[in-house]
Amino acid sequence: xxxxxxxxxxxxxxxxxxxxxxxxxxxxxxxxxxxxxxxxxxxxxxxxxxxxxxxxxxxxxxxxxxxxxxxxxxxxxxxxxxxxxxxxxxxxxxxxxxxxxxxxxxxxxxxxxxxxxxxxxxxxxxxxxxxxxxxxxxxxxxxxxxxxxxxxxxxxxxxxxxxxxxxxxxxxxxxxxxxxxxxxxxxxxxxxxxxxxxxxxxxxxxxxxxxxxxxxxxxxxxxxxxxxxxxxxxxxxxxxxxxxxxxxxxxxxxxxxxxxxxxxxxxxxxxxxxxxxxxxxxxxxxxxx
Amino acid sequence: xxxxxxxxxxxxxxxxxxxxxxxxxxxxxxxxxxxxxxxxxxxxxxxxxxxxxxxxxxxxxxxxxxxxxxxxxxxxxxxxxxxxxxxxxxxxxxxxxxxxxxxxxxxxxxxxxxxxxxxxxxxxxxxxxxxxxxxxxxxxxxxxxxxxxxxxxxxxxxxxxxxxxxxxxxxxxxxxxxxxxxxxxxxxxxxxxxxxxxxxxxxxxxxxxxxxxxxxxxxxxxxxxxxx
Numbered sequence: 001x002x003x004x005x006x007x008x009x010x011x012x013x014x015x016x017x018x019x020x021x022x023x024x025x026x027x028x029x030x031x032x033x034x035x036x037x038x039x040x041x042x043x044x045x046x047x048x049x050x051x052x053x054x055x056x057x058x059x060x061x062x063x064x065x066x067x068x069x070x071x072x073x074x075x076x077x078x079x080x081x082x083x084x085x086x087x088x089x090x091x092x093x094x095x096x097x098x099x100x101x102x103x104x105x106x107x108x109x110x111x112x113x114x115x116x117x118x119x120x121x122x123x124x125x126x127x128x129x130x131x132x133x134x135x136x137x138x139x140x141x142x143x144x145x146x147x148x149x150x151x152x153x154x155x156x157x158x159x160x161x162x163x164x165x166x167x168x169x170x171x172x173x174x175x176x177x178x179x180x181x182x183x184x185x186x187x188x189x190x191x192x193x194x195x196x197x198x199x200x201x202x203x204x205x206x207x208x209x210x211x212x213x214x215x216x217x218x219x220x221x222x223x224x225x226x227x228x229x230x231x232x233x234x235x236x237x238x239x240x241x242x243x244x245x246x247x248x249x250x251x252x253x254x255x256x257x258x259x260x261x262x263x264x265x266x267x268x269x270x271x272x273x274x275x276x277x278x279x280x281x282x283x284x285x286x287x288x289x
Numbered sequence: 290x291x292x293x294x295x296x297x298x299x300x301x302x303x304x305x306x307x308x309x310x311x312x313x314x315x316x317x318x319x320x321x322x323x324x325x326x327x328x329x330x331x332x333x334x335x336x337x338x339x340x341x342x343x344x345x346x347x348x349x350x351x352x353x354x355x356x357x358x359x360x361x362x363x364x365x366x367x368x369x370x371x372x373x374x375x376x377x378x379x380x381x382x383x384x385x386x387x388x389x390x391x392x393x394x395x396x397x398x399x400x401x402x403x404x405x406x407x408x409x410x411x412x413x414x415x416x417x418x419x420x421x422x423x424x425x426x427x428x429x430x431x432x433x434x435x436x437x438x439x440x441x442x443x444x445x446x447x448x449x450x451x452x453x454x455x456x457x458x459x460x461x462x463x464x465x466x467x468x469x470x471x472x473x474x475x476x477x478x479x480x481x482x483x484x485x486x487x488x489x490x491x492x493x494x495x496x497x498x499x500x501x502x503x504x505x506x507x508x509x510x511x512x513x514x515x516x517x
Contacts, residue, residue: 092321093328093336111329113336115322116434120444133337134434225445229452233323236456243463250391250467254474257395262495264506271401271495271503281401283503 004102004202005081005168005194006141006155007175011182011208012162013074015044015058019154019163023056026142026153050077052130055139056154063209073207075214076163079126079139080194081105081202086222087118087127087138090229095136103168104141104202112136123198123220141165141202168202175204182208189213198222294494294502295511297487301364304357305483311350312420312462318343319455344431351424371405372414379500380407394475401499415461422454488513 024031030053032038041048045060057077065071081104088096088105095111096118098104114134118127127138142152146165150156155165164171175192182190189210194201197220207214261274271281297305318339321328328336358365379400384407390397405413429447433439471477475496482489494502505511 092325110333113340120441223445225449232452240459247467253392254394257474261492
């Protein structure tokens, strides 16, 4: 389980997108800067989803707010750094792995071979790929900063204490306290997300309008087919070994065997052993005709 | 002088050989994705090149038999008819005796067979089925990552299918090479059929496909005489 974690409190987020910009800045991720280069999407959410250049996105949802009319529910869309991470499970090259010290899902871009299996194994549909060789782009939890005792770029820039980073246990306790307080304040659907999902997530979310408002799956699961893939590999080895062993025995029993030459006699329609002159088979072509 | 039967045309041999070599290359390049420690050990650029090579070779693997079938529709029809022929008692006896024969070829004698043995129908048919599964699932994996955005469930399913096809192919390709390359003693010289001039000697033809060889000797159209 992750030892460290992100904390995101939707009740404090003002959707300033400072985290989104800081992520791009620190990680040198390009963004269209010219006038009208970002197409209008009909939403303040921009871009509409994660992409090869965007690993962190503030999502915008409208929630019925009772007497207050419509309220916003802002969410953080990025890697959840799952303990049971489908992406780590399927990565064939070791590009994705859990960082031993923090428990976050580390990206070693140099090792990425662009197969995109991670994208299709992630219950949150987070990994994206970029460039001609389809390298992965996802939140790295700024391990390059964290390893030097600095906060991830998004956390460092957050002014409203929406985002925090630190001990997972402490942040989970904080999230539970916060939810209890929010419920007292009338946010009945307030909930913590990430405590136990997929073995515990490395992103703890306080959803003050409930997890549905952030479009988070209630019970995220790794596809059974992904688990089946793990079984197939030893099965392939076993199958190959069994076939080779069987053929090895066959080869040994065949050593030294010299077949007698055979010939065909068109007059008698016989297959004849050339060495013993024994008739091995006779064909009745004339009768058939 | 010795007699031979012309069994496989040049086009059939080229089709088979390109298909076989590309299949082996697909197996080797595919290992770098199938076995993570292999990809982990090699530089990412190398693995990337291997992965792209896997896809390019994959297209050759798919296109060559299709082109061949288009170029020779009659031959393709004849090829298919061998797989969908009616089985007789000798075919069933051949199948029953196959494993004992593989383990004791000196003692177990197989019944005469037509142009395609019943065992070949099953084993080569299984190979073709595996190749079709690999081709279709492979195309989905290529198009789903390069050209269109397919659903995650479909992509994982296709990868699963590709892996199952891979195991299936391992189980049938290894014996195919063992027999086809003539590693098994009674099958010596069979490599010549597909990787040589496509001719089979009188003795080998009668041993492997007795019914077919007898018919060919009666007709005489494909029979040639050569120096020993």
